[in-house]
Amino acid sequence: MIDFELIYHSLFALLRGTVVSLEIALIATTIGFSLGCAIAFLEKSQWLFVRTCVLAYVTLLRGTPMLVQILFMYYVLPQFGLTLAPFLVAALAIGLNSSAYISQSIRAGLDAVSKGQIEAAKTLGLTPFQIQMHIVFPQGFFVALPSLGNELITLVKDSSLASVIGVMELSKEASVIRSITYDAFSILLAVSLIYLVLTSMLSFGLKKLKNRVGRYATS
Numbered sequence: 764m765i766d767f768e769l770i771y772h773s774l775f776a777l778l779r780g781t782v783v784s785l786e787i788a789l790i791a792t793t794i795g796f797s798l799g800c801a802i803a804f805l806e807k808s809q810w811l812f813v814r815t816c817v818l819a820y821v822t823l824l825r826g827t828p829m830l831v832q833i834l835f836m837y838y839v840l841p842q843f844g845l846t847l848a849p850f851l852v853a854a855l856a857i858g859l860n861s862s863a864y865i866s867q868s869i870r871a872g873l874d875a876v877s878k879g880q881i882e883a884a885k886t887l888g889l890t891p892f893q894i895q896m897h898i899v900f901p902q903g904f905f906v907a908l909p910s911l912g913n914e915l916i917t918l919v920k921d922s923s924l925a926s927v928i929g930v931m932e933l934s935k936e937a938s939v940i941r942s943i944t945y946d947a948f949s950i951l952l953a954v955s956l957i958y959l960v961l962t963s964m965l966s967f968g969l970k971k972l973k974n975r976v977g978r979y980a981t982s
Contacts (some may be wrong), residue, residue, distance in 0.1 A: 766949040773940050773950065780936030783955055787854045787922040787932060792915055794858025799865025804895070806870055817866075824863035830924050834857045837928045853932075854924030857918060865913055872907030873899055905973075912969035916962050933957060 805817045824832070833856040837849065841926050847855070874897045886896045904911075926935035937954045 765952060766944075766946055769940075769944060769946055769949050770953045773937075773953065776932060776936045776940060777953060777957060780931060780933035781961070783850070783930065784919065784922040784925075784932040784934075785961070787850070787857065787925055787930070788915070788919045790854040791858035791861055791918050791922070794855065794913070795861030795865045795918070796911075798859070798862035799869055800900075802862060802866035803869035803873060806866070807873070808813050821863045821866060829857065829860045829921060830927065832860055832929055833928060849925070849928045852928060853922070853930050857921055857924070861914060861918055865911060868910040868914065869903060870908040871910075872903030872905070873905075875906045876902045908969075908973050912973070913968070914964050915969070919961055919965065920958060955980045 802817055802821065805813055808814055808817075833853060836847070836856045837852045840847070840852075878903075880898055881894055885897050889897070922932055923934040925932050926938065929935070931939075933954060937950045941950045944950070
């Protein structure tokens with residue numbers, strides 16, 4: 764049976780872990796989006812060496828598990844003199860992994876912009892930078908927005924992987940409570956509901972954002 768009293772008394776710890784999970788997701792999103800946009804543009808570079816490096820980066824991060832990447836950064840980097848706090852390791856590893864996926868979403872959005880608009884902008888005398896910033900990127904971002912939203916929701920759930928290196932995020936707080944009370948069902952049910960509320964709120968907010976951006980893009 765569900766122990767509502769246990770859930771009530773555990774609520775503070777679970778909400779504290781929820782804040783940490785959201786902090787990880789926010790930092791990872793910032794890293795992932797910033798790097799993802801840069802990578803998407805670098806993939807269109809005229810230099811073969813740059814495109815090759817970008818391809819290797821994306822292939823490596825998309826082809827290996829995020830959990831392995833977190834463990835690698837936490838246990839291997841200190842051997843080379845670079846030691847980071849577990850929280851920073853988790854946020855950085857998740858953000859770097861996300862950047863590889865976000866870059867592909869952004870690139871697909873950029874590729875969706877018609878060549879005719881680009882040629883028309885060149886005819887009007889716009890510089891390549893102005894074309895990218897004022898014509899290509901805004902429209903490409905709108906096209907990529909649904910997949911970017913899915914990636915953000917995934918990052919919130921992936922923040923639970925930080926628990927493997929001791930970060931006291933939501934799932935780790937739940938694990939500690941479960942190890943003390945031996946009531947896995949009640950605690951995991953509470954955690955599941957919290958994640959469900961978070962992802963539902965994000966989905967609703969992203970839908971509103973898409974509608975607003977859509978009105979701007981079509982105006």
